[in-house]
Amino acid sequence: MADITLKSHRSSRVHPQKFALWAAMASITMMFASLSSAYIVRQAAGNWLEFQLPSAFYISTIIILLSSMTLHKSYTSFINGQERPYKLYLVVSFFLGLGFVVSQYIGWQNLYSLGIDLKGNPSGSFLYVMTFIHVVHVLGGIACLLTAMFHAFALKFKVTERRKHRFELVNHYWHYVDLLWVYLLIFLLFS
Amino acid sequence: MADIITVDRDDVLLKKEGFDDHFHDHHHEDKYKSNFISHYIFSMDHKMIARQFLITGMLWAIIGAGMSIIFRLQLGFPDESLAWLKPLLGKWITINTETGMGSLQPEFYYALVTMHGTIIVFFVLTAGLSGTFSNLLIPLQLGARDMASPFLNMLSYWFFFMASVVMFYSLFLSTGPFSGGWTAYPPLSALPQASMGSGTGMTLWTISLVLFVVSVLLGGINYITTVLNLRTKGMTFWRMPLTIWAFFVTAILGLLSFPVLASGFFLLMCDRGLGTSFYLSEIFIQGSALDFAGGSPVLYQHLFWFLGHPEVYIIILPAMGLVSEVMAVHARKPIFGYKFMVYSILAIGFLSFIVWAHHMFMSGVNPFISNFFVVFTLIIAVPSAIKVFNWIATLYKGDLRLNTPMLFSIGFVSMFISGGLTGVFLGNSAIDIQQHDTYFVVAHFHIVMGIAAFFGMFAGVYHWYPKMFGRFMNETLGKIHFWATLIGAYAIFWPMHYLGLAGVPRRYYRFDSFDAFGSFGEMNMFITIAAIVVFFAQLLMVINFFYSMYYGKKMTTKNPWGATTLEWTTPIKAGHGNWPGKLPTVHRWPYDYGKDGKDFISQLEPMAEGETEAH
Ligand code: HEM
Ligand SMILES: [Cu+2]
Secondary structure (H helix, E strand, O other): OOHHHOOOOOOOOOOOHHHHHHHHHHHHHHHHHHHHHHHHHHHOOOOOOOOOOHHHHHHHHHHHHHHHHHHHHHHHHOOOHHHHHHHHHHHHHHHHHHHHHHHHHHHHHHHHHOOOOOOOHHHHHHHHHHHHHHHHHHHHHHHHHHHHHHHEEEHOOOOOOOHHHHHHHHHHHHHHHHHHHHHHHHHHHHH | HHHHHHHHHHHHHHHOOOOOOOOOOOHHHHHHHHHHHHHHHHOOOOOHHHHHHHHEEEEEEEHHHHHEEEEEEHHHHHOOOOHHHHHHHHHEEOOOOOOOOEEEEEHHHHHHHHHHHHHHHHHHHHHHHHHHHHHHHHHHOOOOOOOOOOOHHHHHHHHHHHHHHHHHOOOOOOOOOOOOOOOOOOOOOOOOOOHHHOHHHHHHHHHHHHHHHHHHHHHHHHHHHHHOOOOOOOHHHHHHOOHHHHHHHHHHHHHHHHHHHHHHHHHHHHHHHHHOOOOOOOOOOOOEEEEOOOOOHHHHHHHHHHHHHHHHHHHHHHHHHHHHHHHHHHHHHOOOOHHHHHHHHHHHHHHHHHHHHHHHOOOOOOOHHHHHHHHHHHHHHHHHHHHHHHHHHHHHHOOOOOHHHHHHHHHHHHHHHHHHHHHHOOOOHHHHHHOEEHHHHHHHHHHHHHHHHHHHHHHHHHHHHHHHHHHOOHHHHHHHHHHHHHHHHHHHHHHHHHHHHHOOOOOOOOOOOOOHHHHHHHHHHHHHHHHHHHHHHHHHHHHHHHHHHHHOOOOOOOOOOOOOOOHHHOOOOOOOOOOOOEOOOOEEEEOOOOOOHOEOOOOOOOOOOOOOOOO
16 A cells, blocks of 8 residues: 555656655754754853763774674675575674663763763763764664564565665665764764 | 547546556555545545645634634733633633623733744644645646655654644643743743743643654655655656645755754753753742753754744745746746746745844844844845746736635735835844834734735635535635735734834733833724634635535536646546556646647647747
């Protein structure tokens, strides 16, 4: 039923669902852009506590970059018809994703124990809020990875256009939240 | 007779030239018809979703307008008893036991004003207008079977519905709905104890609007994707009707600005519930100091107006698109300056992102930064003026059919000029020192956005009603509706300019207690009476709408207006999928009216030998 439009005339080579995903990413990007500018404006107003980012955030960065790599590996294995590495790397990516969330959580705990509280100086509040909203988006990505795993293990292995397309959607989103984190880290470091 | 020939011609062209997507191989249609719930309620058919948006929007419009009548009564007749409203408003009317005089509680006055603004801006003029017509027309005018994702499209409506339910519920809270203005500035919105409506009322207001943002985003993603991906064969960008251009840019504006509002709300929620100080600084309330330190309410204003200004264009652009289309059809002339219309839409869309601080000239933003915003604000007048010029040029020497949709289109232009001009006053930060937060602003935005957008919507409803319901609305009632609304709206809002110039502030509960404003009693009375008349004229439209659904004149030909665009090539009662057989193939732009001696040439018609395509 929902496929009613999938056979309509296509005026673009990009699959509509993929395009819709990009549009959604544009929207999420605006959200972080607005938070970043609010951050800059508030920082410029003074009374702004400077502190070092917890080292867990750097570990998170490594974890999520790794997960993007493994997910890409899983994808290339998939299109090359290699079932085992496809599944293996997919599972690894999933756990790396979870690892990212855990590591972020540890980062927040470190901050908290340093006395950086959500309620205190706005520089802390901003940090918590921005990283939290990002983690929420990562959790969305983890849910996508879960569905991808479901497809991988519940369906018989077969390389079809449709499955390739669906996997690509998951990939794009995951790489996107990964990039978003890298952006956030750089922003928080240098602003 | 001529009609019958063109109908046949359409079908011949569809068969011969159409794009075959093997739609008829799957019987979507039958599956849909068979089930009441999936057909009328959880429908994924964009045409049904459009009607759902429209009818929900109409219900909200009645509620929102009704609220304005109540607070206008207060302003126009501050000394009259409102005891008769007690059955409706209950405890919000207090009755003086000695005199028997019933008066509206000031808190509830603010709640009414706030709800009126929120409802009309978001639920009626965003969801009811762009939700309805983007849904109806994007697939139909582009030659698509449906939206890119019918499922997300359905969700978009249901998120709007949920937002509606939450907001509606908040009207009945014992502490009343939110009452801090439709812009929800902190601290009234951030401190639950700040006013009666700031507690649960505000919580529900935020929940409702977050649901609403989700609805807009889901809808917008779909509209954009559909326009980019599902145009039928031959439907290049330069062959899209101006309606589609307008909806497309509107959707982009929404997609880029609503997330900013969402993050603004998110910070607001943290301030409300988690004790952060994004927007709150040192505050004393009921004699004691709160913990908040160092926040700034101006930060909220930036985030709000970064959405807020694009939002006003999200409201007006679809109306502009509808008006352009209706006007070309009923003037039997190509729209004047099609490409300039498109470039103006794009320019307005772009500029709308860099003018937001003109709402904040008086909020203590740096005057040098204000200048930047003054310049861009005034530049918006240029594409706006181009559009106005083109509409008037389209009318010039046209073979005008002065039916209801056309009258509303012309009325739109009138309103847009009147209200746009006062925008140019307000856009000067020096003049705004005097005008800000006065009735001048109220007059400005009600004329340019409120009434103009309603006129665009009415033009659209009267024009596409046959497409939606297979019948026509009553012309006589329509014309009465138009003239009463046109004259009545000017009667309401024109005097407000004078009030504003005299410095009468907006959002006050009564004026007779101020020496400076005491002399405007009669003017306020006049405004209120005009508002009541206009309100009843709208009920005429509502009656016409529902009556015509069952008893209106039946549509007997597919293309009653003699329009060139694709929506009129579908069967009168089109099923899900719109065209029963092949999809149309497009050969020309949508404004071939009166070309080569022909009344109109459908977009389906291939170019004749030696014919050149108009633009
Ligand atoms: C020529 C173009 C326009 C200019 C230069 C302009 C300028 C302004 C300015 C400077 C204000 C702020 C006034 C104040 O609060 O002191 C304002 C308010 C407003 N304008 Fe316009 N405007 C223009 C067109 C429009 C259009 C087309 C719309 C809507 C479709 C619109 C909707 C509004 C609304 C809703 C407000 C008031 C919001 C509020 O405070 O509640 N304006 N305009
Ligand atoms: Cu504005």
